[in-house]
Amino acid sequence: MAFRDGYLSEFVGRPAVLDDGTSRRPVGKVVDFFVDKPDDAFPRIDGVVVRTSEGERFSPVRDVVDVDAHGTIVLRNAPSLAAPGDDRTLYLIKDLFDKQIVDVDGRKVVRINDLEIANTGGTLRVVAADIGIAGLLRRLGINRVAPQLLERVPRTLIAWDNVAPITDANPSQVQLSVSGARLSRLHPSELADIISDLSAQDAARVVKQLDDETAADAFEHLDADVQQSIIEDLGADRAADIIEEMDSDDAADLLGELDEHKRAELLAKIEDRDYADELEDLVEYAPDTAGGLMTTDYVWIYPHRTTNATIAKIREIGPETEFIYYLYVTDDDRKLLGVISLRTLLLALPTAFIHKLMDTDVVSVSTDTSAEDAAATIARYDLLAVPVLDDEGRVLGIVTVDDAIDAIIPEKIANSLPRFVRHHTKKPAVAN
Amino acid sequence: MPTDVGAAATLPGHTPVSRRKRWARSLLFLASILGPGFITASAGNDVGGIFTYSVAGAQFGYKAIWPLVPITVALIVVQEMAARMGTVTGKGLSALIREEFGVRIALLTMLGLFFMNTFTTSAEFAGIASASEIYHISRYISVPLSLLVVFFAVLRVSSKVIERIFVVLSLVYVTYIVSGALAHPDWGRVAHDAFTPSIDTHDPAYIGMLVALIGTTISPYMQFYLQSAIVEKGTRASDLLATRIDVTNGSILAIVVAAFMIIANAATIFVFNQTHGQHPIVVNQASDVAIALAPLAGKFASALFAFGILNAGLFTAAVLPLSTSYLVCEAFGFEAALDRRFREAPVFFTLFAAGLVIGAALVLVPHVPLLQLSIASQVVQGLLLPLELVLMLVIINRARVMGVFRNTLLANAICWTTVVVVGAIALYYTYTQIVAAI
Numbered sequence: 029m030a031f032r033d034g035y036l037s038e039f040v041g042r043p044a045v046l047d048d049g050t051s052r053r054p055v056g057k058v059v060d061f062f063v064d065k066p067d068d069a070f071p072r073i074d075g076v077v078v079r080t081s082e083g084e085r086f087s088p089v090r091d092v093v094d095v096d097a098h099g100t101i102v103l104r105n106a107p108s109l110a111a112p113g114d115d116r117t118l119y120l121i122k123d124l125f126d127k128q129i130v131d132v133d134g135r136k137v138v139r140i141n142d143l144e145i146a147n148t149g150g151t152l153r154v155v156a157a158d159i160g161i162a163g164l165l166r167r168l169g170i171n172r173v174a175p176q177l178l179e180r181v182p183r184t185l186i187a188w189d190n191v192a193p194i195t196d197a198n199p200s201q202v203q204l205s206v207s208g209a210r211l212s213r214l215h216p217s218e219l220a221d222i223i224s225d226l227s228a229q230d231a232a233r234v235v236k237q238l239d240d241e242t243a244a245d246a247f248e249h250l251d252a253d254v255q256q257s258i259i260e261d262l263g264a265d266r267a268a269d270i271i272e273e274m275d276s277d278d279a280a281d282l283l284g285e286l287d288e289h290k291r292a293e294l295l296a297k298i299e300d301r302d303y304a305d306e307l308e309d310l311v312e313y314a315p316d317t318a319g320g321l322m323t324t325d326y327v328w329i330y331p332h333r334t335t336n337a338t339i340a341k342i343r344e345i346g347p348e349t350e351f352i353y354y355l356y357v358t359d360d361d362r363k364l365l366g367v368i369s370l371r372t373l374l375l376a377l378p379t380a381f382i383h384k385l386m387d388t389d390v391v392s393v394s395t396d397t398s399a400e401d402a403a404a405t406i407a408r409y410d411l412l413a414v415p416v417l418d419d420e421g422r423v424l425g426i427v428t429v430d431d432a433i434d435a436i437i438p439e440k441i442a443n444s445l446p447r448f449v450r451h452h453t454k455k456p457a458v459a460n
Numbered sequence: 461m462p463t464d465v466g467a468a469a470t471l472p473g474h475t476p477v478s479r480r481k482r483w484a485r486s487l488l489f490l491a492s493i494l495g496p497g498f499i500t501a502s503a504g505n506d507v508g509g510i511f512t513y514s515v516a517g518a519q520f521g522y523k524a525i526w527p528l529v530p531i532t533v534a535l536i537v538v539q540e541m542a543a544r545m546g547t548v549t550g551k552g553l554s555a556l557i558r559e560e561f562g563v564r565i566a567l568l569t570m571l572g573l574f575f576m577n578t579f580t581t582s583a584e585f586a587g588i589a590s591a592s593e594i595y596h597i598s599r600y601i602s603v604p605l606s607l608l609v610v611f612f613a614v615l616r617v618s619s620k621v622i623e624r625i626f627v628v629l630s631l632v633y634v635t636y637i638v639s640g641a642l643a644h645p646d647w648g649r650v651a652h653d654a655f656t657p658s659i660d661t662h663d664p665a666y667i668g669m670l671v672a673l674i675g676t677t678i679s680p681y682m683q684f685y686l687q688s689a690i691v692e693k694g695t696r697a698s699d700l701l702a703t704r705i706d707v708t709n710g711s712i713l714a715i716v717v718a719a720f721m722i723i724a725n726a727a728t729i730f731v732f733n734q735t736h737g738q739h740p741i742v743v744n745q746a747s748d749v750a751i752a753l754a755p756l757a758g759k760f761a762s763a764l765f766a767f768g769i770l771n772a773g774l775f776t777a778a779v780l781p782l783s784t785s786y787l788v789c790e791a792f793g794f795e796a797a798l799d800r801r802f803r804e805a806p807v808f809f810t811l812f813a814a815g816l817v818i819g820a821a822l823v824l825v826p827h828v829p830l831l832q833l834s835i836a837s838q839v840v841q842g843l844l845l846p847l848e849l850v851l852m853l854v855i856i857n858r859a860r861v862m863g864v865f866r867n868t869l870l871a872n873a874i875c876w877t878t879v880v881v882v883g884a885i886a887l888y889y890t891y892t893q894i895v896a897a898i
Binding site: 227 | 550551558563795
């Protein structure tokens, strides 16, 4: 294999000649390269596509015996008619050049200008995507006219194992499972930003590659219209799976934006029937009220247990539950008796009873309390969450401080703040 | 769901307190008349458009109307194509050109777009300058001032808000319809001339006017703008019918306003000059065509006209350099968002500022004729239109990109005819200009 390290654009459009041992004759020109296993971290390039006078022909990379100074590719066998591999075969030029990819490290959507290739111990591999000016200039042929100029332009390369390709919508499209795994490394809000930057079709394609949980986390950060358009493309089965993984308040918001027919279809497909019923109830609340904001993902406990027994129980259910910092003490009828913080619980004697420890003077709101008032309540009493009670004093759910903040600082207001000078919020740490 | 640490949970029943607001659906009607097609069509009536239609009516009378009839058909077809491409691919036109034709064609297209849009931006500043000079305010004050206003409006106010203010203020163009009617044009003559094609090939001014009329009505940037707006809105294939209605309505409305601009000018200036051959009204600067609003506004005609071109000028100056910068960045994958800092999106901010500043600077060149500069920018649009249409036609006929939503035979026939006819006129015009120069 005679390839040296370089860029794919240097070979595209170059002539291919056939060397039968005695003489060389031209067979056509190189138009593409292909990869049989695109899911590798640095995929191996398996062959060359040559356009001949009779049409496209394919040659394995091992047939390339020489690449001369002009970039001419010398083949030892005539390229064959048989197209390589299967529908997972990735054509580097056709499928990747000029297309959008996600730069996982830089957390943004970029366009591939060129691909860097390297001869690693006899195999030719894709090692990086060139997304910078240098790549553009090389594509324009500047390297042939003024190579020294190109040398001075700083290169912007992303290592291929930090790239999540979004493959095209053609019928024989390849789904890269590697993309989903790499995208899962991003924080859900960053992933949501990236999804929002993509076209509706590409966004759905990206979500398809994610696991349900990652997709659900990202969904919670997406705008309603983006959510809707993705759900449209995903199909009801997958959409229901994702909704099932979402926090109940976010899931209810999403469902509330859909028309009744679509909502019923999705609810019917949710496997956990209790959860589906709960969502159906939540949808009925106006989004700008405590009812619309509340989540049913809270912990309620009995007053006659000891701290020790309660902590043991929380260990058991904790992994399933988002919010465990306040524990709501209720009777059999779910009437609220008091609240106890995780802190109080941990610091109390192991044998102390909950009803002795709990705070019975509980601040609460009702389902039709406005979002602003609920947020104000949380702020005034320095709470992490406020319970939502019905007329009989039963707990329906809780409004957490983060949802309250989102509700009173909607994106529209945030966007109308001076933007050019607004500092970007610090990126949250990503737990890997 | 609530987690039960105690005994078996029984979910408390409750009554829904309030129903989720569903008024959004009742706004659908409003949204359909203020859809992307409508807004794009309004944006088409920019300063370059107002000047071109005015001068066409003043110089050539009702004979300037007939080109609008075939232009209407072409405009609807072309705008529908752009809307359909945005709907089906979810991508802007510049992204599609990059993905389908590669770096070189994309670069040439973007250079052309930047040049053309910056030239048109200067037409917008020419409108602002003309409006201020009607009130004897020097353009050396008004243009830099509005440059600052536009710059900070774009950076601090959401483009949706700017768009809405503009669309509401665009109602001022209805005054042309009223004024055109009050001028008592010879309606028989209008109807006759509107459907009787006549091209005076020996008059280079007429050919130039024709190119400008085409260029300003089917502005190449409008296709880019509309497609981006469609993508932004997230229109889906199932909404295609509504989108088509929106695009058709917008196109027809834009043409009706354009036709009345021509009629109002023809019925006043052109007719006056026919009857007062010795002392004709010479159209040399923008304030001259304000007379067309006199039948409605009387002595306030100038004020009304100044308001109209100021509104059009400020809006388009705010929109054009910004959308151009977005489009270029979309084609080349550069970071592009207004909420980034300069360091994070240097190309984006540089292109935006360059388009705005160069556009403004062009009208500050001493003794530059504002009216002629504006119309020249529309001529450039007419000259480049066929090239844009060819790119669109190639993409929209690719099954890989458009699937079953490829162009129909009829749309192809109309659009290719437009390419050939506009291309022929553009080449002939270029030829006459070269001959005249030699």
